Amino acid sequence: MEFEGRRIVIAGAAGGIGSAVARTFAEEGATLVLADLPGDPLDELAAAFAEAGVPATAVATDVRDPGSVAALATRIADDLGGVDVLVNAVGVLRQYRVVDMSPEDFDAIVGVNVRGPYLLIKHLVDLMPAGSAIVNFGSVAGFVGSDGSWAYTMTKGAVSSMTFGLAQELAPRGIRVNAICPGWVDAGFTHHMFTDEAVRAEVEQAAIGSHVLGRMARPEEIAQGVLYLASERRASFVTGTNHFVDGGFMIKR
Numbered sequence: 018m019e020f021e022g023r024r025i026v027i028a029g030a031a032g033g034i035g036s037a038v039a040r041t042f043a044e045e046g047a048t049l050v051l052a053d054l055p056g057d058p059l060d061e062l063a064a065a066f067a068e069a070g071v072p073a074t075a076v077a078t079d080v081r082d083p084g085s086v087a088a089l090a091t092r093i094a095d096d097l098g099g100v101d102v103l104v105n106a107v108g109v110l111r112q113y114r115v116v117d118m119s120p121e122d123f124d125a126i127v128g129v130n131v132r133g134p135y136l137l138i139k140h141l142v143d144l145m146p147a148g149s150a151i152v153n154f155g156s157v158a159g160f161v162g163s164d165g166s167w168a169y170t171m172t173k174g175a176v177s178s179m180t181f182g183l184a185q186e187l188a189p190r191g192i193r194v195n196a197i198c199p200g201w202v203d204a205g206f207t208h209h210m211f212t213d214e215a216v217r218a219e220v221e222q223a224a225i226g227s228h229v230l231g232r233m234a235r236p237e238e239i240a241q242g243v244l245y246l247a248s249e250r251r252a253s254f255v256t257g258t259n260h261f262v263d264g265g266f267m268i269k270r
C-alpha cells in the first residue's frame with residue numbers, strides 16, 4: 018500500500034482516465050479528493066468509493082474559475098491539511114478548422130486545458146510539502162499535431178512547456194512536476210468520438226495502426242504511469258519530464 022494515507026487530489030476525477038487514476042490510487046491506500054464539474058459522473062464515483070469504504074471526498078469544481086479553485090483549496094486545507102499529489106487530468110477536446118474557430122471557442126479550450134492546471138497549481142501548491150508531486154496530463158498530440166485538432170494539440174504542448182518551467186520553479190521546495198503523455202486511450206475522449214459502431218470500428222482500426230503495440234491503452238495502464246511519477250520512492254529523481262505511456266506511438270513518427 019504505497020500511498021497509504023497520502024492525500025491525492027485528482028482534477029478531472031470523473032473522466033475516463035481520471036476515474037481510473039482514482040481507483041488505482043485507492044487500491045494503494047490513498048485518501049482521495051475528487052474534483053470535477055458537478056453532475057452524475059462525480060456523484061456516482063463518490064458513491065462507489067463510499068460503498069467500498071475508500072476515503073474520498075468529491076468537491077464540485079470548475080477549474081476555469083479562480084473562485085471555485087480557491088474554494089477547493091480551502092476545503093482541502095480544512096479537511097486534510099495538505100496535498101501530497103496533485104493530478105491534473107482535466108481536459109476538453111474540440112476540433113475546428115482555424116477559420117471556423119471563434120475567439121470564444123479558442124478561450125473555451127485554453128480555459129480548461131491550460132488555465133485549469135495553472136489555477137490548480139497556483140492555489141494548491143502552498144499546501145504541498147517537500148516530497149510531494151504534480152502530474153499534469155500532456156499527450157502525444159502535443160508533439161505531432163493532428164488534422165482539425167490544432168487547438169487541442171497547442172494546449173497539450175502548453176501543458177508540457179508549463180511542466181518544464183514549474184519543475185524548475187518548484188524544485189527548491191522539493192516538489193517534482195512531470196507530464197504524462199498518453200497515446201490513444203480506450204476511454205474518455207476516444208469514447209466521446211464513438212458516435213456509432215462504424216465509427217468505433219474505424220477508430221479502433223486507426224489505433225492499431227498508430228501504436229507499435231497495435232492497440233489503444235487501457236486507462237489503468239495510464240494510471241500506473243501516474244502512480245510512478247507520483248511516487249517519491251520510485252521517481253524521486255524524475256522531474257520536468259514528458260513521460261510517454263504511448264504503446265510506441267511516438268517512434269512510429
Ligand SMILES: NC(=O)c1ccc[n+]([C@@H]2O[C@H](COP(=O)([O-])OP(=O)(O)OC[C@H]3O[C@@H](n4cnc5c(N)ncnc54)[C@H](O)[C@@H]3O)[C@@H](O)[C@H]2O)c1
Pocket residue numbers: 028029030031032033034035052053054078079080081105106107108109129154155156157198199200201202203204205206207
Ligand atoms: N483519451 C485519450 O485518448 C487521451 C489521450 C491523451 C491525453 N488525454 C488527456 O487525458 C486527460 C483526461 O481525458 P479523458 O480522455 O479521461 O477525457 P474525459 O472527458 O473522460 O475526462 C475529462 C474530465 O475533465 C472534466 N472537466 C472538463 N472541464 C472541466 C472544468 N471546467 N472543470 C472541472 N473539470 C472539468 C470533465 O468533466 C471530465 O470528467 C485530458 O487532459 C486529456 O487531454 C486523453
